[in-house]
Amino acid sequence: SGKKGVFSVCWHTKAEDINIKIALCFPDAVAYAALLRNELLGAGIETVPDPHTDDRRNTLVTQDTHSLFRYTIHTKRVPFDNEISPYSLSPLSNKSHKLLRSPRKPARKISKIPFKVLDAPELQDDFYLNLVDWSAGNLLSVGLGACVYLWSACTSQVTRLCDLSVDGDSVTSVCWNERGSLVAVGTHKGFVQIWDAAGGRKLTSLEGHSARVGALAWNGEQLSSGSRDRVILQRDVRTPPPVERRLQGHRQEVCGLKWSPDHQHLASGGNDNKLLVWNSSSLLPVQQYSDHLAAVKAIAWSPHQHGLLASGGGTADRCLRFWNTLTGQALQSTDTGSQVCNLAWSKHANELVSTHGYSQNQILVWKYPSLTQVAKLTGHSYRVLYLAVSPDGEAIVTGAGDETLRFWNVFSKTRCTKESKSVLNLFTRIR
Ligand SMILES: *[C@@H]1O[C@H](CO)[C@@H](O)[C@H](O)[C@H]1NC(C)=O
Ligand SMILES: *[C@@H]1O[C@H](CO)[C@@H](O)[C@H](O)[C@H]1NC(C)=O
Numbered sequence: 506s507g508k509k510g511v512f513s514v515c516w517h518t519k520a521e522d523i524n525i526k527i528a529l530c531f532p533d534a535v536a537y538a539a540l541l542r543n544e545l546l547g548a549g550i551e552t553v554p555d556p557h558t559d560d561r562r563n564t565l566v567t568q569d570t571h572s573l574f575r576y577t578i579h580t581k582r583v584p585f586d587n588e589i590s591p592y593s594l595s596p597l598s599n600k601s602h603k604l605l606r607s608p609r610k611p612a613r614k615i616s617k618i619p620f621k622v623l624d625a626p627e628l629q630d631d632f633y634l635n636l637v638d639w640s641a642g643n644l645l646s647v648g649l650g651a652c653v654y655l656w657s658a659c660t661s662q663v664t665r666l667c668d669l670s671v672d673g674d675s676v677t678s679v680c681w682n683e684r685g686s687l688v689a690v691g692t693h694k695g696f697v698q699i700w701d702a703a704g705g706r707k708l709t710s711l712e713g714h715s716a717r718v719g720a721l722a723w724n725g726e727q728l729s730s731g732s733r734d735r736v737i738l739q740r741d742v743r744t745p746p747p748v749e750r751r752l753q754g755h756r757q758e759v760c761g762l763k764w765s766p767d768h769q770h771l772a773s774g775g776n777d778n779k780l781l782v783w784n785s786s787s788l789l790p791v792q793q794y795s796d797h798l799a800a801v802k803a804i805a806w807s808p809h810q811h812g813l814l815a816s817g818g819g820t821a822d823r824c825l826r827f828w829n830t831l832t833g834q835a836l837q838s839t840d841t842g843s844q845v846c847n848l849a850w851s852k853h854a855n856e857l858v859s860t861h862g863y864s865q866n867q868i869l870v871w872k873y874p875s876l877t878q879v880a881k882l883t884g885h886s887y888r889v890l891y892l893a894v895s896p897d898g899e900a901i902v903t904g905a906g907d908e909t910l911r912f913w914n915v916f917s918k919t920r921c922t923k924e925s926k927s928v929l930n931l932f933t934r935i936r
Contacts, residue, residue: 511559536604543601551600552607599907614733615870615880619911620900623656625649630887630906632802632819632846632862633719633733633760633776635678637891640685644702645893645902647910648676653690656703658895666700667707680728684897687742689728691718695707697730701743713738713749720762722771724785729771730757737773754781754790761804766813770830772814774801780816782830790835798822803848807873809855817845817859825859825876839876841869847892849901851916858915860903861890869902869916882913 535553542548597605627650628636636648645656651670656663669675669692678691687708690698695714700707716733723729729752731737737752737759754773761774770791771783780801781790799819809815812831818824823843827836844862851857856871866889868882891904899918904910 507737528616533685539604540597540601542596542605547598548853549600550556551603552606576759592864608671613879613917615882615915616913617880617882618911619882619884621912623910625904625908625910627906628891628904628906628910630644630890632800632844632888632890633677633717633758635680635691635760635903636676636681637893637910638681638688639893639895639902640681640688640702641683642685642702643896644681644685645910646679646681646688646702647904648679651675655688655699666702666705667698677717677719678721678730679687680723682723683725685706689721689723689730691721691732692728693717695732695734697721697728697738697740698832709742709745711738711740711742713740716758718760719760720773721757722762722764724764724768724771729762729764731755731762731773731775733756735759735775737762737771739771750788752783752788752790754783755779760800760802761816763806765806765810765814765830766808770806772804772806772816772830774804774816776800778818778822780804780814780828782814792827794828794832794835796826796835796838797824798846803845803859805848805850805857806913807850807855808852809850815848815850815857817841817848819850820844820862825871827873837874837876844888846888846890849892849894853916853918856916858901859894860889860892862890868901868913868915880915882915884911885909886928 539550539553543550588601625647638646643658647654652668653666653676654663655666675693676690677693680689688700688702690700695716695718697711697718698707699709700791710913714732718730719730720731726743727739727741727827729739735755735757739750739752740750755775755777757776759773759775763772769785773781778797778799780794782792784791797818799822801816801818803817805815813827814828814830816826823841824838825841826838829836842867845859846862847860849858852925857873859869861867865883866887869878870880872879885905885907887906889903889905893902899916900912900914902910902912
């Protein structure tokens with residue numbers, strides 16, 4: 506049988522390694538892995554760990570060979586019932602009998618329908634722009650033509666933050682700072698404006714680029730801006746006039762920019778098909794990846810694994826690629842079948858979402874590291890160029906040249922509802 510096949514493939518390795526191989530090969534592999542731990546190592550696992558609500562397990566298993574022992578800590582001691590086990594004639598231990606009979610949680614369902622659709626007239630169909638961002642304070646900033654609008658996800662109230670038409674300019678990128686107090690606005694003429702969102706006033710307008718600014722990324726009080734002039738400018742917005750670092754490495758327009766969660770490295774993608782990594786003091790890239798065959802706009806650092814970077818390529822490439830930036834090593838890659846426009850990791854589970862162009866204009870949810878597809882969402886009639894994640898990490902918003910913003914629930918929190926109802930969590934309930 507298939508099961509016997511798996512066992513014999515892995516038998517020569519240490520018991521810990523068996524988890525990895527089986528877990529990656531078979532959907533029900535977690536149960537078999539746990540069973541083997543019981544029988545070989547006397548691990549005493551009685552319930553099957555749920556692969557759908559604890560996806561960090563996959564990386565833990567591959568990185569930490571003792572991780573399976575953790576299941577015993579979380580295992581609820583169900584009182585053993587007197588029902589005759591269907592496995593009672595098997596030679597397995599009675600812990601393993603319990604394991605085989607323990608209930609499995611059903612697979613997580615992701616709704617294929619957006620929970621909200623907003624009209625976004627004049628939302629540009631331009632691959633090189635970044636026109637949607639979602640703040641820590643639950644405000645969406647959206648660049649529509651010459652204006653930036655703020656939409657409150659709490660009250661649905663809309664305010665117009667700025668209108669650049671008086672200067673004959675238009676919006677090419679928007680980006681919230683980490684606290685959600687400031688919005689940086691990149692413009693077609695190459696300016697970077699800093700706006701105080703609550704006060705609705707412009708704090709400063711930074712010069713320095715000679716062409717449109719399509720990519721922005723905050724790192725504390727520092728703002729990085731990437732432009733069609735091929736340069737990335739790194740500026741501290743507190744000091745007037747700002748101290749400036751010029752990062753030169755791309756040979757064409759810079760279209761993707763992301764700082765790593767530990768604030769140490771900046772990843773940039775360009776129309777020259779290059780993915781570059783810079784450190785916080787370098788003027789030249791510390792790493793350069795040339796594997797993509799088209800523009801690299803989609804870039805996302807893993808919040809779960811230090812130094813893990815994901816990137817996606819344009820129409821001639823269509824690939825998702827993963828990099829260990831600590832070693833410079835290329836990891837997994839997969840051909841998605843269409844232009845990759847944007848990428849974001851879930852902060853709750855080891856999953857990521859990618860948005861795509863021709864021909865299906867789809868949104869895909871992937872598990873990492875297996876790269877199995879969890880969901881495919883369709884509905885946009887133009888390529889899905891814009892993507893932002895809600896501050897609670899559960900929802901995403903996507904935008905396209907069909908002039909709609911669509912909100913989807915794709916990432917559920919792993920925290921179970923039982924926990925939040927507990928009397929021990931009185932304070933979170935009051936809050
Ligand atoms: C579990 O197995 C042991 C022997 O391996 C036996 O003594 C014990 O009674 C069993 N427990 C139950 C609840 O069946
Ligand atoms: C950045 O990289 C350069 C060149 O590799 C190196 O000399 C420098 O120490 C690095 N700086 C930091 C802060 O890591």
